[in-house]
Amino acid sequence: AQTVTQSQPEMSVQEAETVTLSCTYDTSENNYYLFWYKQPPSRQMILVIRQEAYKQQNATENRFSVNFQKAAKSFSLKISDSQLGDTAMYFCAFMKGNNNAGNMLTFGGGTRLMVKP
Amino acid sequence: ETGVTQTPRHLVMGMTNKKSLKCEQHLGHNAMYWYKQSAKKPLELMFVYNFKEQTENNSVPSRFSPECPNSSHLFLHLHTLQPEDSALYLCASSQVARGNYGYTFGSGTRLTVV
Secondary structure: OOEEEOOOOEEEEEOOOOEEEOOEEEOOOOOEEEEEEEEOOOOOOEEEEEEEOOOOOOOEEOOEEEEEEOOOOEEEEEEOOOOHHHOEEEEEEEEEOOOOOOOOEEEOOOEEEEEEO | OOOEEEEOOEEEEOOOOEEEEEEEEOOOOOEEEEEEEOOOOOOEEEEEEEOOEEEEEOOOOOOEEEEEEEOOEEEEEEEOOOHHHOEEEEEEEEOOOOOOOOOEEOOOEEEEEO
8 A cells, every 4th residue: 555644734935935845655666656736725626746757857837846756755846936826735646557447546644835925 | 617516515414414415527537536535634535436337445434325327427425424524525537547647626515514
């Protein structure tokens, strides 16, 4: 079974600064995918960024980037130029590859991020 | 509008009531999921439907009964719930075997059992 751990229950950052959210995971799989989801107060989970384990290059999406360290099983999210709209819960998630029974996501416990003006 | 719609948005029910949660996706996905999100706990996978067939039941009590009549609709039938079942119930969909691009979620149903 896979586990995902987010060791920072809460974080805060000043607007326009950079913040990094941590995530570690445990798996015996070699083919898998990692995700960061954002859940604002509206409750809807929104995909922020996705990483394929077989790709060494770190994924980036505008102000969001990851530091994927496969050997260390670490997958941190960096948010640059933080904006007030980035205030939300952030969830790290793991998905096995080649699972034709359904792509089951395993989530970490979440990190509550507050962006301060 | 994200393509996954959940109704109702809020639900208050007594322990003897029977109610249903509805989820509808307009994305052409072939898999649908129910997750439970409780305070201070990680999201818990409840059920998975792949091409309308249930492929995962994560040891969920029988007072929760899923139904997937077609690949666009998913229901969660509730009966004789307990107060600890109060939570946010999230529905999601995905396209299996297409690069695993993750889920699209609905906005959830906030359930309160009194």
